[in-house]
Amino acid sequence: MKRKISGVTIELRKGDITRQKDCEAVVNAANARLQTGGGVAGAIHKAAGPQLEKEAVPLGPLEPGEAVITGAFELPNRYVIHCLGPVYGKDKPEAELLANCYSNALDLAEEHRLPSIAFPAISTGIFGYPIEEAARVAITTIIGKITEIKHLKNIVFVLYSSKDLEVYEKILEQIL
Numbered sequence: 001m002k003r004k005i006s007g008v009t010i011e012l013r014k015g016d017i018t019r020q021k022d023c024e025a026v027v028n029a030a031n032a033r034l035q036t037g038g039g040v041a042g043a044i045h046k047a048a049g050p051q052l053e054k055e056a057v058p059l060g061p062l063e064p065g066e067a068v069i070t071g072a073f074e075l076p077n078r079y080v081i082h083c084l085g086p087v088y089g090k091d092k093p094e095a096e097l098l099a100n101c102y103s104n105a106l107d108l109a110e111e112h113r114l115p116s117i118a119f120p121a122i123s124t125g126i127f128g129y130p131i132e133e134a135a136r137v138a139i140t141t142i143i144g145k146i147t148e149i150k151h152l153k154n155i156v157f158v159l160y161s162s163k164d165l166e167v168y169e170k171i172l173e174q175i176l
Ligand code: ADP
Pocket: 015, 016, 017, 018, 029, 030, 038, 039, 040, 041, 043, 085, 120, 121, 122, 123, 124, 125, 126, 127, 128, 129, 158, 159, 160, 161, 164
């Protein structure tokens, strides 16, 4: 599903964040220490190779909501933007902290004049954020900043399951 708003295409895709060849940057659902791990972080570090940890770890530790940018090494992208999402029920206010991830990632992409970025559903795995609430925060934050965007042309949400994709589709339709 694709929707164009203020010249920016928002696309929802089912897939693996490590296989987004047409995106200049992919976002990592990182841990505070910017190390490999499970879920998205494990997949991104595995695909990028050990140089990613070498560049990323000295930039940490991150606080919830923060984002940093590194190279992408063996990934088919130019950059990885690492965001630490909130742990649901622990890091509060969680909606604000999750919104900060999307907002800070967009700011980094704009600073680097990137035309495209792919986001996973930050915090909705190990960190326990319910997918529907998280999708609403992700989509409203991006749409809320759309008029500030100068360089990005494509913003992609990559959902790992058909169920998560359906939730995002429903919420994008409700919001637009
Ligand atoms: P967090 O610790 O921020 O919750 P996770 O990596 O555990 O991050 O999960 C975030 C979301 O990404 C979950 O919805 C999970 O299903 C999904 N996910 C896991 N692996 C991948 C992948 N390779 N590509 C895209 N999404 C993924």
